[in-house]
Amino acid sequence: MKITTKINLLTTVWMLCILMIINFVVFFLFMKTTVNMEEKVLLQKAEDIIKGFDTNQSSSNIEPKLKDYLTDHTFIRIIQPKNKVVHEVTNDQLLSKKIKGKYTTTKQSQTRLISAENGEEEVLIVRLPIKHGNNESLEIGERLSGLETRKEILRGILGFCTILATVLSLLGGRWLANMVMRPISNMINTMEEIEKSGVPKKIVIQNKTRDELYTMASTFNRMIDRLQENLAKQAQFVSDASHELKTPLTIIKSYANLLRRQGLENQDIAEEAIHAIHTEATRIQKMTDTFLDLANLENENVLEINKINLVSLCESILKQLKEVYKREITLHFEENPITIYADELKIKQVIIILLDNAIKYSQENIEVFLDKKEKHAMIQIKDYGIGIPVDEIDNIFERFYRVDKARSRETGGSGLGLHIAKRIIKLHKGHLKINSKEGSGTKVELFLPIYNEQIQD
Missing domain, CATH: 3.30.450.20 (PAS domain)
Known part of the structure; x- marks a missing residue:
């Protein structure tokens, strides 16, 4: 029925x-x-x-x-x-x-x-x-x-009124039911069209009655907006990833063809080809790992929350990076320990991403400052490198975005690091702030809640 x-x-x-x-x-x-x-x-x-x-x-x-x-x-x-x-x-x-x-x-x-x-x-x-x-x-x-x-x-009057009221009730009930069901019918028809065509489509809201049915239709339309946005992001991600993989694959294929034509007779060409193939394959591997990290972050809702001492964590990270890059990185703090509740591996990943960018785009000393406010712990990473143009700062958190494409290609950047970092900080209910001036360096400020009940639960 x-x-x-x-x-x-x-x-x-x-x-x-x-x-x-x-x-x-x-x-x-x-x-x-x-x-x-x-x-x-x-x-x-x-x-x-x-x-x-x-x-x-x-x-x-x-x-x-x-x-x-x-x-x-x-x-x-x-x-x-x-x-x-x-x-x-x-x-x-x-x-x-x-x-x-x-x-x-x-x-x-x-x-x-x-x-x-x-x-x-x-x-x-x-x-x-x-x-x-x-x-x-x-x-x-x-x-x-x-x-x-x-x-x-009196019986006749009451009987007549009852029959009249029944007829009016049937007509009014039918009108009311049609009015109530109209948005639902529109939604059903829209869903059936989406099912047949596979293309998301919104419900046309004719009368803004501001009732529950209007709210339901508006919610459905917002859901369709998010779905379309996610589909667009997915298509853009596939396009960008394909573009990023295309260059190293082309280089590998070119050098492989060169080796196939000339073989290993020319030792210099062979060594150059093998080195290029190895370098590009390594870059593809790193890029694939980054893609997997990004995909996991998009689908992850649960964090492994533990008690973390930021001072000890940063000291450990800086020690490793100093040995690998042979660069001077200075840690400043006035209080020890500075304790927060967070996912240690993901916070470590964010700090490494930010320090890696500072190492790539600066040659001088890098400074890391730790501080504790009432409700937040702050990590500040400051370099004195090439900096970022003011009009580019709003775009640097987008996927695959690079300020200097040529320089990023040389350093092996994929344009995903800051996007991943921002996503991790968002999962922790924190926020990331960047101040930079072209030619004068960059200052990145990372704010994390000392204790977040929503995350802890």
Whole structure:
């Protein structure tokens, strides 16, 4: 069953239940009010009769006076103990036969159903004691003929209103269901088109109602935006990676063809070719490892958080790099230890990436500063090399971006290091800041939270 049909039926059933309850309450209150009004009128008549009643009058005088109070379909009785009727006047013999007299010493009223000529009919009966020294009571009975007519009219009105409300509920429920389901239907159609074509597509939002359905459609469109963005990044990554691999592969192929043509007869050419092939193959290997690191970072959400002393970590990294590159790198700190909670291997990777860039693009001393703020630890790496043009700083974190393509080619850079570093810092809820001036060097500031509950959890 369709959701629209379910909504339509449920709203109609609910409306019918409400109407049935309302109809019952209206009918009950109508009957109660009407009977109470008739009861007050009949009791007033009984009191008027009692006020003018004289116990010394003969029977021939009492009954004519009682007849003066008769209305249509009524009886009036004077009853003594043991339900003995001493006086009775009526203009409705059937009513008089159906209702037996009853003596009472208190004021009473009741309604009864009797079988009349046209079916069942309701009768109102009131009883009052006559307090003139004799043990007698007055009883008046009256058919509520008008009440039955009014009941039928009310039933007809309520029935008609119920049928009309049901029809309107069905129509309104269908309209409401269509209105509610329209964005969902659009989403379903869009998803089916995406499934068939394989091309992401947004939902067209016609009315900005700012309700849950609008929020759902907007969320879907934002998801499509991110999907398109990721697909574009993926295509760009494949294109850039292919471009990066194309050059070393071309060099390897060229030197391999040279060796195949000339063989190993020319020792100098052979050595040059072997060296070039080895160099480019090594560069491809490093580039592949970088690609794998980048792919892992894009899919990784969990970090191996441990307690780290930044001073000890930086001392270890600097010692290794000094031995490999034979460069002077100075570490400055005023407090030891400087402790943070982070993934040690990934933080080490970031520091090595930043120091490797400083070593590649500077010839003078490199300085590393460690400091601790209230909520963050700061690592500052400062070199005095060629620097970065101001208009290039915003682009250096993009994949495969290199400020100086020729120089980066010589040093073996892939343009992925800073992108990976920024991604790692983002996973740690930190941030990376670069200040540089062309020809004067570069200062990189790395801020890491000392303790991040979201990461720790």
